[in-house]
Amino acid sequence: MSDSASEPPLVVVSDLHVRYGKTDAVRKLSFTIGRGEIFGFIGPNGAGKTSTIKVLATLLKPSLGTATVGGVDVAQHPEIVRRKIGYMPDFFGVYEDLTASEYLHFFAAAYHIPTGQRPGLIRDVLALTDLTEKHDAPVDGLSRGMKQRLSLARVLLHDPELLLLDEPASGLDPRARIEMRELLKELQSMGKTIIVSSHILHELAQFCSHIGIIEAGRMVANGSLRDIYRALSLRRIIHLQLANSSPELLTAMRALPEVAEVEEQPDRLAVQLHEDQSTPEDFLAALHTLGARVRMFQPDAMDMETAFMKLTEGKVA
Numbered sequence: 001m002s003d004s005a006s007e008p009p010l011v012v013v014s015d016l017h018v019r020y021g022k023t024d025a026v027r028k029l030s031f032t033i034g035r036g037e038i039f040g041f042i043g044p045n046g047a048g049k050t051s052t053i054k055v056l057a058t059l060l061k062p063s064l065g066t067a068t069v070g071g072v073d074v075a076q077h078p079e080i081v082r083r084k085i086g087y088m089p090d091f092f093g094v095y096e097d098l099t100a101s102e103y104l105h106f107f108a109a110a111y112h113i114p115t116g117q118r119p120g121l122i123r124d125v126l127a128l129t130d131l132t133e134k135h136d137a138p139v140d141g142l143s144r145g146m147k148q149r150l151s152l153a154r155v156l157l158h159d160p161e162l163l164l165l166d167e168p169a170s171g172l173d174p175r176a177r178i179e180m181r182e183l184l185k186e187l188q189s190m191g192k193t194i195i196v197s198s199h200i201l202h203e204l205a206q207f208c209s210h211i212g213i214i215e216a217g218r219m220v221a222n223g224s225l226r227d228i229y230r231a232l233s234l235r236r237i238i239h240l241q242l243a244n245s246s247p248e249l250l251t252a253m254r255a256l257p258e259v260a261e262v263e264e265q266p267d268r269l270a271v272q273l274h275e276d277q278s279t280p281e282d283f284l285a286a287l288h289t290l291g292a293r294v295r296m297f298q299p300d301a302m303d304m305e306t307a308f309m310k311l312t313e314g315k316v317a
């Protein structure tokens with residue numbers, strides 16, 4: 001994975017405005033995405049996520065402002081940008097009678113991948129998306145989770161740098177959601193940069209390196225999870241069970257600079273951290289130093305819901 005600190009961002013969106021007739025779907029939106037990041041694009045229905053993603057996918061022209069991928073302007077050189085991106089829309093078309101493998105062959109041809117390379121490539125993307133056994137199955141008979149994975153396999157065929165995934169987990173059951181999340185992590189470890197949208201905050205908070213929260217066409221918060229916590233002065237809660245809990249250990253824990261409060265609950269401790277002074281990982285390391293034997297350590301991701309409510313209060317698209 002590349003180091004985003006030393007390189008220019010892969011995606012730069014500046015003052016982007018998208019208008020449909022009289023509707024302003026996206027208003028003065030600016031953000032950047034570094035190489036190798038997973039950028040979670042979060043907002044309620046109608047916030048402007050799909051419109052922004054479609055601009056990056058070269059399917060929609062900005063009304064105002066610019067967007068570049070790898071330094072190339074999406075509106076001026078869409079054909080160059082298309083080679084760099086893989087776009088997965090929030091719907092899956094109907095492909096009557098095609099098998100999974102035929103579906104991929106069809107798109108490999110559309111991407112002008114040389115005929116000789118196609119069988120090996122298709123084998124690889126089917127394996128990566130765990131669909132090898134389904135290569136001969138009709139696409140229309142696949143489960144929603146499998147269709148989503150097949151859709152992802154398709155956008156990987158031409159080995160794009162940037163994946164634009166519009167609500168890839170929508171409509172999936174919990175197991176399929178976890179499989180999708182694991183797949184995205186694997187793609188990140190292969191060096192891909194990923195934009196993934198969702199209207200469910202905690203679905204993305206767990207694995208995205210960066211988050212952009214969009215509401216009524218405007219970015220209301222943007223940065224690492226830590227930045228967002230800090231900007232909102234939120235405290236993160238860690239649920240904790242210790243095998244060797246004692247009054248002395250609790251006193252030592254309360255004295256740690258990163259700990260705001262320790263609440264003793266019947267079966268656990270609820271520890272509030274000052275998010276700007278420590279990460280959960282730092283706190284866990286500090287616990288070990290104190291000699292604590294940790295049985296359960298569960299950072300509470302749900303608090304991001306509070307952040308979302310706080311940020312978007314009263315702003316309706």
Ligand SMILES: Nc1ncnc2c1ncn2[C@@H]1O[C@H](COP(=O)(O)OP(=O)(O)OP(=O)(O)O)[C@@H](O)[C@H]1O
Pocket residue numbers: 020023024025043044045046047048049050051052090199317
């Ligand atoms: N083709 C269109 N013509 C007119 N208005 C549109 C069009 N596409 C989107 N809109 C409007 O633009 C706004 C933003 O829509 P967009 O689809 O970008 O949001 P979204 O965040 O992706 O929402 P969702 O999660 O529902 O897909 C909405 O008010 C929507 O009704």
